[in-house]
Amino acid sequence: MDPIISIKQLSKTYDSGFQALKNVDLEIRRGEIFALLGPNGAGKTTLISIVCGIVNPSAGQVDADGHDILRDFRAARSSIGLVPQEISTDAFETVWATVTFSRGLFGKPANPAYVEKVLRDLSLWDKRKDKIIALSGGMKRRVMIAKALSHEPKILFLDEPTAGVDVELRRDMWEMVHALRESGVTIILTTHYIEEAEQMADRIGVINHGEIVLVENKHALMEKLGKKELRLQLSEPLQALPEGLRDQSLALAADGHELVYSFDARHGQGDIAGLLRRLAKLGIEFKDLRTRESSLEEIFVSLVHEPQSQPRPEEEV
């Protein structure tokens, strides 16, 4: 099936001379939830803003739902809903008026039944007569989503939907995103959190310094990233692993002063109790222990060093 969004060789240099995107190639599949993961300043909002026609690209081509975003802007834009990173809406309007007005902006005929459904789905129905200014931050965020959905877009961008949002709303958000996908909407969201990408996405793209470093099916990526380590500082160094400790998940480090136990964090906590029992049996004592998980930072480091992210010969360096 054709991708719903196709981005080819997209670059953006801001007027300041800063290059925020470098030859980005990316295809979003129809009906998927795609998470764009990257640190501050990676280029996530720039990428979204170009697809939504808010920022002009310096080079490259973007098609959204079969429409070139520059030549055929209105058609492309009407297939897209955007929930921006910054909440911005008319504070003195009511929820109902804001969402209805937003629909009108896209030239869609009034459809109170649809607007009602959107508000009910987002638990905003009781608030429909309230002015935006009187709503809590989480409620305002829901209004932004309702606005983005007001013209029945096929594609929804959520730029950091859960930044500064409490646990409950975060969970609601995840559920809502899945429900939207069920109704046929393609969703692209950005996040800093691996956990969030894991909860929500079918595929994950990692962006760093304006370059897409990797695009992968979530399960395959988590397989690679979900490693966790327990490090035990031994009271007495070991020359080699004794018989009872020889298995794939154990290794010696720091000249035998550390025993490293690696396990897959996605499958629970490993068998730490079992390991401690084995150590006690062998009379091996430790004075300290630490656990660590592969962080986003480390993931980027490891990705940047992978051969696939080296510049290809035909590219300019």
Ligand SMILES: Nc1ncnc2c1ncn2[C@@H]1O[C@H](COP(=O)(O)OP(=O)(O)OP(=O)(O)O)[C@@H](O)[C@H]1O
């Ligand atoms: N209007 C602008 N003029 C100049 N530079 C800009 C402009 N907008 C963004 N940038 C720069 O481009 C880079 C990418 O910014 P962008 O907002 O796309 O990052 P981001 O991945 O969304 O970050 P965050 O996670 O903090 O939202 C940053 O270095 C930013 O300072």
Ligand SMILES: [Mg+2]
């Ligand atoms: Mg951003």
